[in-house]
Amino acid sequence: MTRPRAYVVVLCTLMLSCCLMLAQQNAPNTQGVTPPPNSPTPTPARMTFFVSSVGLGKGGDLGGLAGADAHCQALAAAVGAGGHTWHAYLSTQARPGQPAVNARDRIGTGPWFNWSFAQLGAPQNAVISADLAELHGDTLVQAQRGSNLFKQSARNEHGQIIHGIGDTPPIQHEILTGSKWDGRAYMDNADHTCNNWTSSSTGSAQVGHSDRIGNGSSWNSSNGTKGCSQADLESTGSAGLFYCFAIN
Amino acid sequence: MPKNKSSALVLFCIVSLSSCLLLAQVQRPGEYPRGEKPSPMMNFFVTSEPIGDGGNLGGLAGADAHCQALATAVGAGNRTWHAYLSTQARPGQPAVNARDRIGKGPWYNFKGEMIAQDLAHLHGDTMELAHQGNNLNKLTGLTEKGQIVPGLYDYSDPHDNDWDYVKTTRFSTRHEMLTGTQTDGTAYTDGLDHTCDNWTSNKSPAPGASNGSLNAADGRPNAQIGFPDRNGGGSGSWNSAHGTRGCAQADLPKTHGVGLFYCFSIY
Secondary structure, three states: OHHHHHHHHHHHHHHHHHHHHHHHHOOOOOOOOOOOOOOOOOOHHHOOEEEOOOOOOOOOOOOHHHHHHHHHHHHHHHOOOOOOOEEEOOOEOOEOOEOOEOHHHHOOOOOEEOHHHHHHOOOOOOEEEOOHHHHHOOOHHHHHHOOOOOOOOOEEOOOOEOOOOOOOOOOOOEEEOOEOOOOOEOOOOOOOEHHHHOOOOOOOEEEEEOOOOOOOOOOOOOEEOOOOOHHHHHHOOOOOOEEEEEOO | OOHHHHHHHHHHHHHHHHHHHHHHOOOOOOOOOOOOOOOOOOOEEEOOOOOOOOOOOOHHHHHHHHHHHHHHHOOOOOOOEEEOOOEOOEOOEOOEOHHHHOOOOOEEOOOOOEEEOOHHHHHOOOHHHHHHOOOOOOOOOEEOOOOEOOOOOOOOOOOOOOHHHHOOOOOOOOOEEEOOEOOOOOEOOOOOOOEHHHHOOOOOOOOOOOOOOOOOOOOOOOEOEEOOOOOOOOOOOOOOOEOOOOOOHHHHHHHOEEEEEEEEEOO
16 A cells, blocks of 8 residues: 555656646736836836726725725825825716716826836836827727727736736736726616615626727726626626726 | 545645646647647638748738748638738829728637627727727737737747847747738828838838837838737737838837738638
């Protein structure tokens, strides 16, 4: 009995180490880029766009727009970018006595710069968008081109890339927006905003994909979530993250 | 050793082995898929190799022949293949639009996944279609051998701007596809070069003429490119993001291209 067991152990160890070597090569490069030598002193205050590194943990319940804005502000402050006023890129739908709010009307006028710009000076992909029209593709040519918001540029406030399709799970590329392609609120009766960002159970939230992969290639309006609980979001590749923009 | 302990050990081994194998199965950019052949539906691919003479593809005919040869090598030569490239108008020679050269679709990749339903879906002919986008992305923009095209930071190789190095590996950033087209798939109508002189030029700009700019400029050899992974400077456009530093083969890697292009079967 002793000898076969020894064989099993040796064989297992060998195969495991081989496997681990193989697996290591597959780790995607999803960390923030290390600043090259002689790069300028980091100046996070210049960052005016990021994807929230964490959600609020309660599914689609963000505490309304105010709660989401406060989350953006707190995350920004933690990395030294609290000097701006930060708003979440989220729409809310009209209710009796309460007009709809369009995400695109909440984020200032741009241009917006991501973490790379703040940390590294001005490397490529730093400018997310020059203005609202480019960001949303207001003309046909702009819409066909798309903005500069894509996987390598849509970074969180720490400069990390959001895990998307093909990366190590958990995949977090479904970003809450509650918006149509043009950045405006839905006018129909269906729920696209987890009841204006207060529901963590029933309803649905419209999402876009930070890596531009999924049901087309929209960054802000690809599909709705299955429900509004944290588990519902996670089941389709969302961590309840959202886009944060500085309005000044 | 008690019997249950040893069986626990075996179980542990099996579980960790299988999870390891699952992980190892992930296909890295540039790798060939293991033991897979192209779907019989494949009528779209990204060239796995450049022609190798920069923007000189031997004109549209040369580029089409390259598509056909690569397709034939993987058993898909029964179709008629065209390169997705435009040429600009010259005296006595009208412009050719890339979108008019590729049939009507739908187009499927190596795995049989649909890239686009039709020309309007591929190019985003209406506001709604343009916002939605087509299904071309990093995991669907496969070569005729089934490779994912290496993009930004896949390998973070400091040499990937140097053709002398890049030509020795298939694991370096190479996600810029020559197109020579505008976003709607048509040829440029201005007087500037967007097509490396209709895919016959391998010239570098005169010293100082490039100036780091990637836009077409008076007299500068240049080709418009797009990204199959929707992930690069200028915009995420698959067919019209920015220009190149020149038309020599060594100019293309300076912005992470090697002179690959899209091939479509026309029926």
